[in-house]
Amino acid sequence: MSGIRPTGFLHLGNYFGAVKNYVRMQDEYDCFFMVADLHSLTTHPDTRELKQHVRRVLAENIACGLDPEKVALYCQSHVHETGELYLYLNMLAYKGELEKTPTFKEKVRLQPDNVNAGLLTYPVLQTADIIIHRAKLVPVGKDQEQHLEMARNFVNRFNHRYGEVFPEPFAFNFGETLAKVPSLDGSGKMSKSENQMATVYLSDDDDRIRKKIMGATTDQGPTKLNSPKSVYIENLFLLMRLFSDPTIVDQFEIEYNNCTVRYGDLKKQLAEDVVAFVRPIREKTNAILEDEKYLADIMEKGAEKARNSARQTMQLVREAIGLQYY
Numbered sequence: 001m002s003g004i005r006p007t008g009f010l011h012l013g014n015y016f017g018a019v020k021n022y023v024r025m026q027d028e029y030d031c032f033f034m035v036a037d038l039h040s041l042t043t044h045p046d047t048r049e050l051k052q053h054v055r056r057v058l059a060e061n062i063a064c065g066l067d068p069e070k071v072a073l074y075c076q077s078h079v080h081e082t083g084e085l086y087l088y089l090n091m092l093a094y095k096g097e098l099e100k101t102p103t104f105k106e107k108v109r110l111q112p113d114n115v116n117a118g119l120l121t122y123p124v125l126q127t128a129d130i131i132i133h134r135a136k137l138v139p140v141g142k143d144q145e146q147h148l149e150m151a152r153n154f155v156n157r158f159n160h161r162y163g164e165v166f167p168e169p170f171a172f173n174f175g176e177t178l179a180k181v182p183s184l185d186g187s188g189k190m191s192k193s194e195n196q197m198a199t200v201y202l203s204d205d206d207d208r209i210r211k212k213i214m215g216a217t218t219d220q221g222p223t224k225l226n227s228p229k230s231v232y233i234e235n236l237f238l239l240m241r242l243f244s245d246p247t248i249v250d251q252f253e254i255e256y257n258n259c260t261v262r263y264g265d266l267k268k269q270l271a272e273d274v275v276a277f278v279r280p281i282r283e284k285t286n287a288i289l290e291d292e293k294y295l296a297d298i299m300e301k302g303a304e305k306a307r308n309s310a311r312q313t314m315q316l317v318r319e320a321i322g323l324q325y326y
């Protein structure tokens with residue numbers, strides 16, 4: 001089980017941190033993937049663009065290879081049972097631990113005028129989203145690791161107090177370390193809403209991708225043999241390893257180590273490889289978005305599958321808590 005907030009269009013970080021693994025998991029596992037529209041309300045209360053973003057996130061997931069026949073692909077707000085589970089879990093989550101969460105602190109810094117309770121209890125709702133399907137594996141990027149740890153704490157508290165209902169959920173990346181796709185300006189990770197020129201979106205056209213990558217921050221270049229790389233150059237090589245032919249990346253490594261590397265050539269190569277990767281996804285997304293009925297049908301079918309699973313879990317939860325009086 002996993003989800004993506006419709007707070008903007010998807011980018012390369014969302015692809016490598018999340019969607020790529022959704023696609024890999026769909027043949028082997030019973031999967032639930034959602035557009036986390038309720039989570040987006042904690043930071044984006046203005047809903048004028050919400051519908052457009054929800055549809056695009058769905059279309060982009062499908063364009064990346066997710067098959068709505070194989071998985072439950074749905075919107076978070078269509079599964080009302082999650083709200084009930086969130087309420088029960090809130091009684092097991094403590095103010096102190098929620099206030100200490102680094103993502104909460106970061107959001108308080110970014111939006112000091114809207115420190116709402118939903119923001120504070122974000123990890124609780126996220127836990128409810130996961131365990132409403134009693135999911136064990138959660139394909140996410142590195143930034144979500146701590147939230148998964150909190151989810152395990154809430155699960156253990158619930159099980160301890162009311163009996164074993166939920167398995168512990170773990171962040172999942174097919175046994176590899178969780179992905180973190182860096183931004184092009186060397187300051188943290190690609191993200192939907194911060195510095196848009198440092199993030200490559202799956203909706204960017206060819207020229208925009210080239211412009212962003214050619215504008216990526218570099219340094220003066222190596223002057224000593226085999227010198228360590230600055231974070232900017234490390235990031236460019238990391239991106240290259242995701243998109244470019246390994247023999248070409250090895251060649252640039254050799255040139256870096258013997259001080260003959262030309263960053264302009266490296267960025268040109270990377271830009272063309274990213275363009276070739278993004279173009280078919282963008283074209284497929286645009287074609288899917290043309291068909292309103294198709295997307296509506298997918299949302300309806302996905303919600304039905306997710307609700308069926310949620311209803312079964314909530315039956316167990318109410319029994320375990322002792323909320324059945326007749």
Ligand code: AMP
Pocket residue numbers: 002003004005006012013014015016017018139140141142143144179180181182189190191192
């Ligand atoms: P969000 O965009 O915050 O709703 O995140 C949706 C999914 O994408 C989560 O699984 C995140 O961990 C993942 N993700 C977002 N940004 C990145 C990034 N730059 N690198 C790797 N994974 C990411």
